[in-house]
Amino acid sequence: MRIIKPCIYTVLSLALASVTQMTMAQDAHHSMSMLAQHESHSSHDSSHQVMQTGIKSSQMEHTVEHVEHVEHAEHANASSIASRAASAQHPVDHKREHGGQIYQATEIDSRWLNNADGSGSLKTEIESRIGTDENKLFIKLHADKAESQDADYAAQLMYSRMISDFWDAQIGARYRVDEHQVTDKEQLDAAVGLHGLAPYFFETDAYLYLGADKQVSFSLETERDLLLTQKLILKPYLNLDVVLSDDSAYAQKTGLSSVWLGLETRYEINKKLMPFIDVAYSYEKGNQHTAWQAETGSEKQWWYGAGLRLKF
Known part of the structure; x- marks a missing residue:
């Protein structure tokens, strides 16, 4: 009996240690998985933010180009009107080019x-x-x-x-x-x-x-x-x-x-x-x-x- 008890205690100690190690490994694995998922979510959020920023920048550039195009068209229209007004005030004489x-x-x-x-x-x-x-x-x-x-x-x-x-x-x-x-x-x-x-x-x-x-x-x-x-x-x-x-x-x-x-x-x-x-x-x-x-x-x-x- 004296020999059996120490053996039983030893087996129980080894089993308890093994269970403890398995639990700690599972906790560590779970912690690593959680960290990886967090990093993945963080990366996805960053990419989404970058895409949103790019879209907004593109929209802003398109708006600026549209405004510049409108301003250029208005300027050209104003120049054309001014040119026609000047031509009306000072008609061009093409007689020399047509037998004059x-x-x-x-x-x-x-x-x-x-x-x-x-x-x-x-x-x-x-x-x-x-x-x-x-x-x-x-x-x-x-x-x-x-x-x-x-x-x-x-x-x-x-x-x-x-x-x-x-x-x-x-x-x-x-x-x-x-x-x-x-x-x-x-x-x-x-x-x-x-x-x-x-x-x-x-x-x-x-x-x-x-x-x-x-x-x-x-x-x-x-x-x-x-x-x-x-x-x-x-x-x-x-x-x-x-x-x-x-x-x-x-x-x-x-x-x-x-x-x-x-x-x-x-x-x-x-x-x-x-x-x-x-x-x-x-x-x-x-x-x-x-x-x-x-x-x-x-x-x-x-x-x-x-x-x-x-x-x-």
């Missing part, structure tokens, strides 16, 4: 022609124009001097107004000097006409002249360039005069008074210097019989020669 600029061009044409009889004639024409596409001033000078005779002169001043894309209406006056006449050497005529581009690119001048002593006449000049090369050009041309009425001292016969039908071949050294040769056929109806002149018949003849054209 003033330009000037002058052409000098001088040719020496001979007929079949060997008689020569020097013909010189000068045309200068200045103005815009819509309004121009034309100055035309003409001199015709037959060999061993006095020269005839004519000067024409015309105001030109564009009436369509290809035509200008013109009005002005013509001054003539004829040294062959004993009386009425100087004549002044009113002139109206058209200047422009006829179908098939014929450059055309058509004028009606009204003068003293019931002098009414019509003239037509038309021509077209035909390019053989960029520098070698053929130009057929037609000049005609029609007398509608004439009671002057040196009256011409009524009807088709004169015709010049020719072909010019020119070589353009450049756009300012252009020599050419010319072949033409002419018809002159003649003059009426008056107290100052005898009646003359019609004449038909060929002319040939050369000339020089200048442009600047």
Whole structure:
């Protein structure tokens, strides 16, 4: 019995110690689990707070951007209104970009022609124009001097107004000097006409002249360039005069008074210097019989020669 009791006490002590250790281990494990859960909850709360803060920051940034966009739109709108008001007070002039600029061009044409009889004639024409596409001033000078005779002169001043894309209406006056006449050497005529581009690119001048002593006449000049090369050009041309009425001292016969039908071949050294040769056929109806002149018949003849054209 003395031996059994100590053994029982020893077993009980060991069992009690084992239970105590198990209890302490369970308490420690429970404490660790609680701590881990607390840390997890704390981390989740922190993440949630961070997300909430980020959302609020994004909302604030979006609000600021919206406000800035509204302010920018209001500023742009105000600037547009101010610009329109300034344009209304000071309208922009675009005339220079749409044909409103003033330009000037002058052409000098001088040719020496001979007929079949060997008689020569020097013909010189000068045309200068200045103005815009819509309004121009034309100055035309003409001199015709037959060999061993006095020269005839004519000067024409015309105001030109564009009436369509290809035509200008013109009005002005013509001054003539004829040294062959004993009386009425100087004549002044009113002139109206058209200047422009006829179908098939014929450059055309058509004028009606009204003068003293019931002098009414019509003239037509038309021509077209035909390019053989960029520098070698053929130009057929037609000049005609029609007398509608004439009671002057040196009256011409009524009807088709004169015709010049020719072909010019020119070589353009450049756009300012252009020599050419010319072949033409002419018809002159003649003059009426008056107290100052005898009646003359019609004449038909060929002319040939050369000339020089200048442009600047």
